Amino acid sequence: MNFKMKATLAGAAAALAMASVPGTAMARDTISIVGSSTVYPFATVVAERFGRTGNATPKIESTGSGGGMKLFCQGVGTQHPDITNASRRMKKSEFELCQSNGVKDITEVKVGYDGIVIANSVKGEQIDLSLRDIFLALAKDVPNPDGSEELVANPYKTWKEVNPALPNTKIEVLGPPPTSGTRDAFNELAIEGGCKTFPWLKAIKDEDKSKYKAICRSVREDGAYVEAGENDNLIVQKLEKNPAAYGVFGYSFLDQNRGVVQAANVDGVEPTFDAIGSGDYPVSRSLFFYVKKAHVGVVPGIEGYVKEFTSEKAWGNNGYLSEKGLIPLGDDLRKSMAKQARSLKSMTGEEL
Amino acid sequence: MSETTEKVRKTLARRYRAEKRFKAFGIGSIAIGLMALVLLFTDIIGKGHSAFVEHEIQLPITFDAEVLDISNPRDEDELNYGNYQGVIRDALAERFPSVEGRQDTRALNQLVSTGAGYALRDMLREDPSLLGETRTLWLLADDDVDLFLKANEKQREDSRLNAKQREWVAELEASGETRVVFNQSLFSYGDSREPEQAGILGAILGSLFTMIVTLVLSFPIGVAAAVYLEEFAPKNKFTDFIEVNINNLAAVPSIIFGLLGLAVIIGLFGLPRSVPLVGGIVLTLMTLPTIIISSRAAIKAVPPSIRQAALGLGASKMQVVLHHVLPLALPGMLTGAIIGMAQALGETAPLLMIGMVAFIVDLPAGPLDAATVLPVQIYLWADSPEQSFEALASAAIMVLLAFLITMNTLAVVLRKRLERRW
Secondary structure, eight states, X not given: OHHHHHHHHHHHHHHHHHHTSTTOOOXXXXXXXEEOTTTHHHHHHHHHHHHHTTSOOOEEEOOOHHHHHHHHTTOSSTTSOSEEEESSOOOHHHHHHHHHTTOOOXXXXXXXXEEEEXXXXXXXXXXXEOHHHHHHHHOSEEEOTTSOSOEEEOOOOBHHHHOTTSOSOBOOEXXXXXXXXXXXXXXXXXXXXHHTTSHHHXXXXXXXXXXXXXXXXXXXOSSSEEEOOSOHHHHHHHHHHOTTOEEEEEHHHHHHTBTTEEEOEETTBOOOHHHHHHTOSSSEEEEEEEEEGGGBTTBTTHHHXXXXXXXXXXXXXXXXXXXXXXXXXXXXXXXXXXXXXHTTOXXXXXXX | OOHHHHHHHXXXXXXXXXXXHHHHHHHHHHHHHHHHHHHHXXXXXXXXXXXXXXXXXXXXXXXXXXXXXXXXXXXXXHHHTOOHHHHHHHHHHHHSTTOOXXXXXXXXXXXXXXXXXXXXXXXXXXXXXXXXXEEEEEEEBOHHHHHHHHSOHHHHTTOSSOHHHHHHHHHHHXXXXXXXXXXXXXXXXXXXXXXXXXXXXXXXXHHHHHHHHHHHHHHHHHHHHHHIIIIISOOSHHHHHHHHHHHHHHTSOHHHHHHHIIIIXXXXXXXXXXXXXXXXXXXXXXXXXXXXXXXXXXXXXXXXXXXXXXXXXXXXXXXXXXXXXXXXXXXXXHHHHXXXXXXXXXXXXXXXXXXXXXXOOSOOOSTTSOOOOXXXXXXXXXXXXXXXXXXXXXXHHHHHHHXXXXXXXXXXXXXXXXXXXO
């Protein structure tokens, strides 16, 4: 016993000592991808297909767009990820962070669109919302209902109070928490979109940008908007049980759960594949991934993965990604983007 | 009758009632606990049992060299890029000759899983002489078809299949060209984004490697610490301080250990992300207090008379510990270790920080390969948009529960078997 124990202890100590050689980045033969949870369901499909053709399957972590950028921009070397996914464009500040950490050459690839839908159970009534309705129903402070140009704490309790054409049910919307990229996009596209329809609120933007953002991107906290966690499946399940509630989530979840939930039209447009792709549906955003060029050739397969992602059979109109709910880019844009991606064109920072 | 007896008699009924109430409270508590357990099990088994089987569709497949675009089935590259979907497409077109038009053909082709193509490739690799032959094969059905076939009449109305697809599937079903088989892929593959091809073997292996690292590190360290603190350490302020800190460590939220792992083990020591070695080290930190505390309790339970007898016979302090105290305390220590391991097995929070919450398809071959663990796999599946993953997540929960029950039973059996009474 004593000898055995000593040996194991020595082994453990050796393992720790080995681990304590600083900066020893181990060589890696699988691509490491981080980033947006919205792009995750698409990137994983590509990775799997890529892995089936005799390559090592890339490893994908769902860290959120911001978290992914942070990891991606930490530096060059195999301990850092090779690719990051994002459900929004890289910010100027993130590009600068990358540059200052030696991540000089980055290739940007726009892969498609994702729509954010407001849906309820099929047992409930399908509704038509305008962006203004969404703003009035969900913002923290809204213009006084008597018509004067002042803000009051959101007084609306039912949809009918917001807009007489809507059903007389309590406002109850389940949606993602502030850490989610979906929530960012929803605030920016839907709530701000509705906010802008009030000229006097829009005018604040020129005077005081941060005040404008505080008004137009805030969500009420009095219980009408329920933060339901990042798990969109959970929202779908809750909607099924409560036909009076509405949920906010990505189009791919609507697509996979037809028959359980139905989406509301926004500004008269139904969130369909085509309407989101053409930009007619107002609450849609672009999805991206970013490639670290310094790792191409160091970690095997990066070029192959990019090629697989940007091939017609993947992101084309009838590709396998569209079956998973990704809305493809227009034909021309797709062609030029594929070319740009495969030649690994570097970003200059000017385009952001 | 004396006065005292009189008094006792009077209160006797009340005391019996009080005792009955007391017992009833205990039974009630156990009943509540059991009910929660039954609820959990019925919910999980109700949702997850269907994931253990899957449907297959029968089709006559011709391994046509021209369609496959393979001239030499022994060439690995040609094999990998063969057009297996094309062969399946042809077989489907032959089975349903009336289907025309792009839209409909596409819908028809969606009935068979993309995994079927890879199965054909593997068959061809095994037996190159199949090229040019026709075989009637059972092919894996798509997850939507599988859900449709598993659903009852009413649920079928909500299926993702369109009207034509339903018709085709119903036709196949009626003519016996579909069958239910045990879901083998569940136990033989890693993760996949196609529910019908997804498996938990990758996660089981990841959990196994992580647990091995945790056990190898935490058990010796924990036992050594406990032995020193109980048998050798002087009782002073400093050892009191250490004791407080160990107990404190047991109460630290596990995510903190993950942050530590990220900053020190990955950041400073440069170990790769997402590997079981790092996961095991982090979980060691989490398990250590449990092992130390239970080991100390086990050592304390060894009667001092045994130590004194050994010392009296001339044994040194180390001999007393190694020959007498440790063997007698071992069952208790093992129980503590197993319970600590079971805790670590169900942990996800610290692994989130070190990148083990990831989509990993390839099976890990050792503690330095990227891997995920069982609870993380459950979390990832529960978060996937495809409906079939809900059942898969429940099935994975059942597997995890089976492991936990085995480990805890082992702990109880060990205690019962090896325990000594004085």
